[in-house]
Amino acid sequence: MAALEDGVGGIATASGQAALHLAVATLMGAGSHIVASNAIYGGSHNLLQYTLPRFGIDTTFAPPRDLDAIAAAIRPTTKLIFGEVVGNPGGDVLDVPAVAELAHAHGIPLLIDSTFTTPYLFRPFHHGADLIMHSATKFLCGHGTVIGGVLTEHGRFDWKASGRFDTLAAPYCGFHGMTFDEESSQGAFLLRARREGLRDFGACMSATTAFYILQGLETLSIRMQRHQENTRKVVQFLLESDAVADISYPELEQHPDHQLAQKLLPKGAGAVFCFTLRGGREAGRAFTEGLEIFSHLANVGDAKSLVIHPASTTHYRMSDDDLLAAGINQGTIRLSIGLEDADDLLEDLSRGIHQARRVAG
């Protein structure tokens, strides 16, 4: 993974969430602060919003398109800026070079969750990121068979010069007084993450899981090509359907991040996106239940195509207003496009749309 990302090294973790937790725990303790995009994976949001504050680490969320809001959120105690390359559910594309420049101007590292794009579509280190995390459960493994995570370091961030990182630039009593920034000038973060975080928290990857993920990596490039080709065909199909009210996919000209996506993601914007069906919650439910090839699952990045209708499943407890605040409509559907024959997928989607139309009248 370090080679694919062009970094100095990496750590395999028990899950993507374990990778995020390891990054945070390595960089900071109680009294620290994080600035995060508000368009991130729900599990990451929960960790930052609800769990870490119990341990004295607060997070300010900012819209990924609003650099001024990100800058305004930075405090003297801020030790990390965090975002995803392509967010959910709106497909928000993070301007990684601009956010990296902002972060570095304040002596803060930028951590990018690159799960949806993988190194095949986007290499965050080439655009200024300092740390990258992946949920390897998704495209890296590629088959939805194991849970894992990966954390990589670029080697460029000067932890000592920043002045914010005693965990890396001051002697650590828990490991023979080691000063990680002197011990490994290029991989200080990884060194502490391994020697403290993996040791003390124990969220390491099993050997069997590593085997499956390595096997997945061997076919990453050709799988991502196929994911991308299929996704473009599906997006075009949905675009031409009068049952679809809206599609949030950055490759479409009407998407607010279209130009940024063209610049940062020339190979493609990935295989996960949302669209909104006309007909509301019942149409969404009927569409999802009418599909036969798409698997009804909350996962993404599988060889199989996956579908979820948030309003009737993952977010069904939320009020209509809360759904809208989260960028989710009653008819919003999330798809993760797999590796099947594209014509079979389009035929299946036709089946789902037919069911949705019957309900919507």
Next chain:
Amino acid sequence: MRIKLNDADYYAYTAGHAPRRDRDTVVFVHGAGMEHSVWSHQSRYFAYHGYNIAALDLPGHRLSGGELLDDIAAMAGWLREIIARIGGRAFHLVGHSMGALVALQAAADFAPPPLQSLTLIGFSYPMSVTPRLLEAARDDPPAAYAMMTQWSHASKVGGEPVPGFWSPGMQFSMMRNSAPGAIFADLSACNAYAGGEQALARIDCPTLFLCGRLDRMAPAKSAKAHADRHANADMVFLPDCGHSLLSEAPHGVLRELTRFIERNRSA
């Protein structure tokens, strides 16, 4: 450890241990564009096994102040003065690539306290540098970093011996983070160095030539030829690694260093 010399402040990694006068001191000298942490897989071991260590940052490199030097003899002169300020019962000099030239030149003019051993890793003499690489180092350093990283590693993907670190990435990052002009100054020094034959002739301490069998930057046959002419030399080839053997074969390098330095430890 910070060392003051001629109004400049230099850095030596000691693994957090202050040097003791009753111990041998192992001094590590890095190669072109590198810095002290290139020795991290070897230096720390000695610090925890009865030795003083000093893994240096040469002038103008990483945590050391001072001006960059583009002359091996000047670097060797600096090294001798630094060693005199570190202290120890006796010394073992270990150099890699350009650092091997510096260690060799320093050893040839070494003054008491005694030099117990000299280890030249990834050594060749002459250490000529191809004009293409020198020009890149001057005009397009990232291109030079890429060339050196590629040429320094035996071709292989995966199977990194150090968990979690990717040797080519580490090497490239070290050069990318080096001071402006460092790589050109260092490579120019290697290319211009003409004192190797005379220095080798003056070395009388035990000397280990340690080479990667697949080294393309400093071909092992050069070291072999010099070792064959040296009365007190060990010649060791490590298989399946190139010029970056400190990270390509960290365990093999440590094994050979331990064997050799232990054998030549002062009484």
